[in-house]
Amino acid sequence: MAELTEKVRAFARERDWEQFHTPKNLAMALAGEVGELLAELQWLTPEQSATVMTDPDLGPRVRAEIGDVTIYLVRLADVLGIDLVEAATDKLAEAGRRYTVEAARGSADKINTKI
Numbered sequence: 394m395a396e397l398t399e400k401v402r403a404f405a406r407e408r409d410w411e412q413f414h415t416p417k418n419l420a421m422a423l424a425g426e427v428g429e430l431l432a433e434l435q436w437l438t439p440e441q442s443a444t445v446m447t448d449p450d451l452g453p454r455v456r457a458e459i460g461d462v463t464i465y466l467v468r469l470a471d472v473l474g475i476d477l478v479e480a481a482t483d484k485l486a487e488a489g490r491r492y493t494v495e496a497a498r499g500s501a502d503k504i505n506t507k508i
């Protein structure tokens with residue numbers, strides 16, 4: 394993750410794009426890329442979406458959008474000084490406390506406690 398963060402940081406620095414990489418702009422760019430990912434999946438049946446990566450046209454497009462989303466997420470976390478792996482690890486631990494295996498196994502029910 395650190396290597397990718399540095400590559401994205403260098404990419405921006407070399408182009409003098411750091412001036413545009415405010416948290417607001419990066420969050421908006423991230424949302425835009427998530428939208429592009431959704432656009433690739435939106436009209437597929439659940440079954441088609443489950444096998445999308447075997448589609449020779451759609452698979453690479455989904456992969457590319459996942460790449461875009463990752464780049465903006467990594468850059469946003471970097472600009473905000475957030476360790477992405479640590480933040481995700483913390484959230485996973487919180488989710489584990491909220492959705493215990495005993496309470497949540499096999500159930501998609503929402504547990505009404507915000508985390």
Ligand SMILES: [Mg+2]
Nearest residue numbers: 426429458461
């Ligand atoms: Mg894109």
